[in-house]
Amino acid sequence: MKTYKHQQIESKWQKIWEEEKLNGVKLKTATKPYYNLMMYPYPSAEGLHVGNVYAFTGSDIHGRFMRMQGYDVFEPIGFDSGGIHSENFAIKMGVHPKQMTNRNIEHFTQQLKMIGNIFDWNHTVDVMNPDYYRWTQWLFIQLFKAGLAYKKKSAVTWCPSCKTTVSDEQTEKKGEKIVCERCKTEIERKYMSQWFFKITDYAQRLLDNTYKLNWPDKVLITQRNWIGKSEGAEVYFKLENYQDIIKVFTTRPDTLHGCTFFCLAPEHPLVINITQEKYKDSVSHYISETNKKTELERKFENKEKTGVFTGSYVINPINNEKIPVWIADYVLMDYGEGAVMGVPAHDKRDFEFAKKFNLAIKPVIRGNNWEFNPDNWNDNYKDEGKIINSTDWNDLQYPYNLKDIIKSLETKKIGKSKTTYKLRDWCISRQRYWGPPIPMIYCPSCAKEGKSWFTSQKSKLKNSTNMVGWYPVPEDQLPVELSEINDYLPDGSGKSPLARHPEFFETTCPVCGGKAQRETDVSDTFLDSSWYFLRYPSTAGGDISRKEASKNAFIPEITKKWLPVSQYCGGAEHSVLHLMYSRFITMALHDLKYLDFEEPFPNFYAHGLIIKDGAKMSKSRGNVVNPDEYIAKFGADVLRLYLSFMGPYKDGGDFRDSGIQGMEKFIHRFFKLFYQIREGEVYLKADISKLEGIRHETIKKVTYGYKNFKYNIIIASIMKYLNFLEDNFTDKPLTEENSKHGLLALKTIVLLIAPIAPHLAEELWQEFQDGKQFNSVHQQKWPDYDEKMITNEEVIIVIQVNGKKRGEIKVVKDKTLDQNYVLAKAKEDEKIKSYLKNQVIKKEIFVKGKLVNFVI
């Protein structure tokens, strides 16, 4: 009797699959392309995490299933090797990031080869390899030339301990303080010159397309909230005694008559100008206090309103009332116009502000079911109502007459309809070392003459962001290689370590030939990952030559054939960042005529998170599960089975050792049963109709499970099938048909389990082959099922009395549709008789093939 030895089986098949080139796909000649993508990992020094294994095997199971559906499945994997994360770890270990990254990638590759995925190792990416990032730089240049990349001074969060900028996502709240996620140092705020991408130009399209994507709702909703569209109006307020007009955005122009004060963000460009002498001290003091706080603090602090009076007034254009202008930090400069028309009666924040500073409050809406009450604030101000105290607007209805109101503003030339988004431009500059250098050159002498790339090209694009002096690196000079410097530590100057290396930044102007400087910032790691899926099929290897791969970021014919991605799997934590950026980049490339599709991932599935003992795995908790251990002890197939059995793929789960042993037991049991039947030690005794019934039912359930990422029910159905077979053993052959069916049952199970336990399935599949020519289980056609075969000759009908199960009867298949027959038979049942005795049946419910219900 053979026993299951995973060490031998798994390494054997991994080797054979590689030799037989089973996992690669011929990109050029494949006829049914299916691009199965999973989010590539960051190659950490700790090695592959069991969470990675969960993510990757779940996606691979889908890929393997689709391959058995007849598709040519391309399933690549690569490495997100850039960014601060990698760099900081290298610094901590005292190893150069390049060395560290190469080492980690090697380790990851070795581990990834053990988990049994159908990765195509001919096509992989390492985003910090110049072969890759030259195209990241190329991409930057295309966006720059299209007017979608610009440089501007902007506020950033700065960690004085890490000596670097950190993103908002890399900070956390600790008590009243905002600290660096990594070192827990309180962060500061700095103004620095940064490169941005104009993702805001795409806000509306990014929003519209969310209604076309086959993605989980929660991810789409998160993206919609992030884009944050608001429709309303902008209104023009004239400053008293000044020429300036201040624009303000409001979603409630109907409350314009109720505006009793005006508030500017402390950073508003007009503040300095309009502050009256008497108030200069208090205003500048307030501004400097605000500057000390980070933007995050301003947002987190949901406490008392603060602000100061500027001494100036604006005129409310609707009624010419004179209104005081304040500044307050609850007004954010980067939303709307950085100004708020204060309507304290109908906005909670304005109300708090007015209360605190004793400003006038004037109700202008009476709700259908509420009324403004200065002593008892209610949150009904967004409900329906009608306008009051507003001269000719009185009796108009909110929200029904909003459009009319905006029209009347337009007629009077004091405002117009306006849409605003929360989405902000994407800051891609990093003043660090470990990233692709931003491929731009600044020429001071061209700048003096007001020249720029746009003027040199006589471009029609208006240079609204003052990009004088800037030129992209000529494309034939790419990549701008990252110098291999040794002093890559950030020094806290706010400049990249590359700024200390003249041999890197000193260059000549591509237009005038004069002395010029390279940009020393590197780009955000999210730029690397925003297009990696485009690169995979166009990398050299397999049937793609080196020459082809080096000519384009993505080869047009190959891209046309393989993209967009057929199915993308990944964690929901990338809902906004990676998934939004990739959509934006794809849309921009579409507009630049490089791609014929707008959306990179029409189908996205968000898997769950693996936790351990109820908590997120982390080094500090000491509860990190190392997959190597489990693969060594149980094998990849058992681990894959266990991870699949925990629950639906979207839910993740809690990793427990006891559970994994259950899967080991299952494989051993199946292995044993397989050889018992195969060697003719046992036969199946149930009749063929019944055996076929459960076989077809199992195929149906399993297929449903694969299609819906419910891998847990696949395994449950197969186990159930196995239990049934075991219960029907006999040691004597009954008929030839019966003994044949045993083998059919085995073949079916092997096929059904192949995507989840690929090595085991291959091992057993070979028992059916003559051994002359290699014939893989993974190249087989998926088994079909026939609905008609599922119901047996005898069907069990449940009998209910008043909706409660009181018995069941067996009915032959042909009679299940015959209502009279089934009802009559149900009434003959002894148990049912006792329930129906001396009762009047009020109603008889008949559900064909399922149940009858007597209402008494």
Add this chain to the structure above:
RNA sequence: GCCGAGGUGGCGAAAUUGGUAGACGCGCAUGACUAAGGAUCAUGUGGAGAAAUCCUUGCAGGUUCGAUUCCUGUCCUCGGCACCA
């Protein structure tokens, strides 16, 4: 505060979407095999009850012949966003 997901045995969970609640597994209990433990196999396993039977999908209602599934209210738990005018 707002948005989202979810509450089913001791635990992970099923129920193909209004039709037998708890499939499948873990754990546990008893027994067999063992010198013994492990492994394996067999049986049992939502609760109450001697039993017939009754109760049971967070809680309270509603619709229905019939509700884990639909509706209303309510209470928890976990994620995400957070002064967005």
